[in-house]
Amino acid sequence: MKFLRKILFPVVPIYYLVTWLRNTLYDLGIKKSVAYDFPVLAVGNLSVGGTGKSPMVEYLITLLQEKTQLAILSRGYKRKTKGFRLVDVLSEAKDVGDEPLQFKRKFPNVYVGVDENRRNGITNLRTLHPKPDVILLDDAYQHRKVKAGLYMLLTAYYDLYCNDIVLPTGNLREPRQGANRADVIVVTKCPVRITDQEKNRLQKKLRIKSHQSLFFTTINYGKELIGVSGKRSLETFKNRTFTLVTGIANPKSLLDYYRSYGLLFTHLNFADHHEFTTPELKMLENAETIITTEKDYMRLVDTISHNNLWYQPITIQFIGDKEGFNSRIFKYVENNL
Structure with missing residues (x-):
């Protein structure tokens, strides 16, 4: 490359x-x-x-x-739909994009819309009641x-x-x-x-x-991971090997943090907003423990059946x-x- x-x-x-x-x-x-x-x-x-x-x-x-009264508008990168869509907590990443779905599920009371035409998206958001x-x-x-x-x-x-x-x-x-x-x-x-x-x-x-x-x-980096079965301290993943899945532009900071924390993992690095193929999903289903980014989690949680799938929360300071x-x-x- x-x-x-x-x-x-x-x-x-x-x-x-x-x-x-x-x-x-x-x-x-x-x-x-x-x-x-x-x-x-x-x-x-x-x-x-x-x-x-x-x-x-x-x-x-x-x-x-x-x-x-706040509204978020994104184009919904790599979604399989077109035009304006209002994101719901039950939406799927393939329809609205991973990041908009992440925002909506974390902030359910905030409007989140997707539209590749931002003018059209703003017009549609302003028709909602109460109006943003x-x-x-x-x-x-x-x-x-x-x-x-x-x-x-x-x-x-x-x-x-x-x-x-x-x-x-x-x-x-x-x-x-x-x-x-x-x-x-x-x-x-x-x-x-x-x-x-x-x-x-x-x-x-x-x-x-x-x-x-x-x-x-x-x-x-949050000290607790979030997954399909609740929350778990990052500390509990020490002394055990897991699969780290990243489909973000640059995972360097996360890799550095996990290595400095003494964690043992196999890193599967994909392109930003990667669309996982059927063979890749089958491979991941066979992994014992998966930790991923929140954005990747939005794409994976609805496509694979895995009781040990977690994501790493992050905030800015x-x-x-x-x-x-x-x-x-x-x-x-x-x-x-």
Whole structure:
């Protein structure tokens, strides 16, 4: 795969030009974006994945759900359906996508919708009763047909967008200057003990603009796994071998954590949002114990019969100035309601 990306380097200037031209047309108003008179927040990244978007969306849901009538809108990546669908706790990942289903099952009182056409999705969500007054767009940074009121851009500490180039050789969906559209930039997956000097270095390296706010987060791994038969302490999996299944963009942080915890496992690594084949599902059914990510669990729990299937919960933790972040979000929402 790395070799293929290298030989495709001549395509990089073409991809760069096409995405740059598209953004320029939107920036100049030649291509039209639709803005709204209520709060619309967009969370996304420049890279193709691995920035910790899902736990950030869940943090925002927790932050806003008590004070607003909140709705989440996603395209429902890799679902087998088209058009607008309102996600239910009984929905299946194949119909609505794994991440939207994860959000709905964790936050059942929040509207979750999927639509590849975000304008259409917003219109449909606003017909619900009670009507949502805040809409959170999941993975919509490049969806320029909708103009969000606040853009949040995530970038992983070990894989900063400023060190990357566009597809197909790099991992960026658009040129680095696309970061200028962001109102809030969050460096995710940071070392817990990141210093103020390192934060200042990153601020200069990312060329943070005067209108932008920069924050830093790290990952918290829950000490209890959740599965079909309840909860179980991660400690109980020590001194026994299990199968770790990951279908995410970058499992490095999870692997490092489990190894540092002294866990013994066989790692089955699949592509992000991997659609498991029948032979793969049969193989997994024969595994004694399976631990996976929450996103992968949403795809597996309804497709295999396994009494020892667990997922690793994760949350984000701000490293300094959590209140500054919360205040920035609340201020935007309150000023636009």
